[in-house]
Amino acid sequence: MKKKSDTESSDCLGGEPNDIARYIAKAAEVRVPLAVSFELTRRCSFRCVHCYLGDQESIRKHRQQEMDTTSIIKLIDEMASAGVLFLTVTGGDPMIHPDFLEIYRYAVRSGLLVTVFCNGSLITDEIVSTFIQYPPRAVEVTLYGASQATFEAVTQQLGSFAACMAGVERLRQGKVRLRLKTMVLTLNQADLPVLWQRAEAIDVQFRHDCSIIPALANGDNGSHSNAGDNLHDTLRFRLAPEQAAAADLSITQVREKLQERVCMAAPTETGQPSSKLYRCGAGRSSCHITPYGKMQPCLITLQPSFDITAGKEAFQAAWQSISRLIPEQEAGAGFSCNRCKDRSLCTGCPSNFSAETGNAEQAADFYCQYAASRREKSASHEAAVSS
Numbered sequence: 565m566k567k568k569s570d571t572e573s574s575d576c577l578g579g580e581p582n583d584i585a586r587y588i589a590k591a592a593e594v595r596v597p598l599a600v601s602f603e604l605t606r607r608c609s610f611r612c613v614h615c616y617l618g619d620q621e622s623i624r625k626h627r628q629q630e631m632d633t634t635s636i637i638k639l640i641d642e643m644a645s646a647g648v649l650f651l652t653v654t655g656g657d658p659m660i661h662p663d664f665l666e667i668y669r670y671a672v673r674s675g676l677l678v679t680v681f682c683n684g685s686l687i688t689d690e691i692v693s694t695f696i697q698y699p700p701r702a703v704e705v706t707l708y709g710a711s712q713a714t715f716e717a718v719t720q721q722l723g724s725f726a727a728c729m730a731g732v733e734r735l736r737q738g739k740v741r742l743r744l745k746t747m748v749l750t751l752n753q754a755d756l757p758v759l760w761q762r763a764e765a766i767d768v769q770f771r772h773d774c775s776i777i778p779a780l781a782n783g784d785n786g787s788h789s790n791a792g793d794n795l796h797d798t799l800r801f802r803l804a805p806e807q808a809a810a811a812d813l814s815i816t817q818v819r820e821k822l823q824e825r826v827c828m829a830a831p832t833e834t835g836q837p838s839s840k841l842y843r844c845g846a847g848r849s850s851c852h853i854t855p856y857g858k859m860q861p862c863l864i865t866l867q868p869s870f871d872i873t874a875g876k877e878a879f880q881a882a883w884q885s886i887s888r889l890i891p892e893q894e895a896g897a898g899f900s901c902n903r904c905k906d907r908s909l910c911t912g913c914p915s916n917f918s919a920e921t922g923n924a925e926q927a928a929d930f931y932c933q934y935a936a937s938r939r940e941k942s943a944s945h946e947a948a949v950s951s
């Protein structure tokens with residue numbers, strides 16, 4: 565049987581349905597910014613221990629630097645003209661923004677397919693009514709635990725569990741397209757199977773992620789990696805690589821997808837391995853916008869960064885620059901990922917490495933060990949089942 569190439573998988577155990585994946589591939593070929601993620605604000609009602617945005621008090625100090633609503637409306641117009649189709653509005657929690665509904669409605673009326681990432685706690689009846697009238701592509705809520713104790717150990721916010729559950733229930737009552745997910749940490753790992761079961765019981769798509777990254781400095785768009793060890797504090801809550809792999813394998817749906825990935829060929833088996841550093845959609849068909857009016861390749865890759873507030877077609881100009889620079893960036897001879905046999909099982913990428921090691925071409929140990937452990941545990945499971 566012909567092995568599939570690892571390039572056929574778009575992201576870690578997720579990915580889009582085939583027709584949309586083909587559409588995205590076409591957009592990447594002609595460099596249309598099909599998918600944009602936009603942090604409306606980094607302010608949030610929670611104080612999660614692992615939050616890569618860093619300290620909320622520092623973030624609040626930068627509030628005056630956030631784009632105003634007029635600039636955001638102009639940005640939406642420019643995005644629609646530039647060919648953006650998928651807009652993910654994220655945060656912080658975007659619903660904390662006083663003009664969230666006005667901005668959301670404007671984006672939907674402009675023809676964008678909008679997904680909203682939020683923590684669930686700020687979902688009001690008015691927001692649900694707007695979602696009913698102007699349906700989102702999806703609303704994705706992160707659940708930080710299955711009980712109040714674990715949930716609030718992560719969010720450090722009393723009452724956050726009840727508020728989130730109430731928000732999810734409002735969305736369900738309104739029959740809004742809902743997706744659920746969790747970040748798996750040392751504090752909530754025991755809740756993972758329960759969260760999956762609960763989502764399945766109410767027929768809602770679920771996913772989990774074990775990849776924690778170091779926090780940004782000063783709550784602004786500073787570097788992840790060059791300002792001292794305190795930035796790595798979030799990593800204290802990351803599972804060890806073997807624990808993360810065990811968490812994945814404990815969930816049947818994830819285990820099955822991993823077993824498909826085990827069969828994918830290493831880049832060296834499918835012809836000439838790519839020489840490029842970035843092989844994802846960043847700068848090809850996607851980019852990220854910060855609340856402070858900067859375009860960067862993705863949420864985690866902070867550079868290069870271009871102002872999208874100055875001038876008439878600033879979004880298009882910034883996209884031209886990013887799409888020229890990022891896809892063409894060559895990896896150095898020491899970059900091992902393009903030849904790696906575990907690539908199809910790996911959640912690491914140059915953005916993660918840059919945040920953790922300060923060097924986009926230096927793979928952080930966590931990712932290599934995590935991928936290797938996924939392979940070993942998948943093989944052990946297969947052997948146990950067939951014996």
Ligand code: SF4
Pocket residue numbers: 608609610611612614615616617655656657683
């Ligand atoms: S809900 Fe998200 S943005 Fe808010 S503190 Fe938690 S991780 Fe950060």
Ligand code: SF4
Pocket residue numbers: 900901902904905906907910911912913927928931932933935936
């Ligand atoms: S991070 Fe490690 S396991 Fe992942 S692709 Fe690179 S070399 Fe392979």
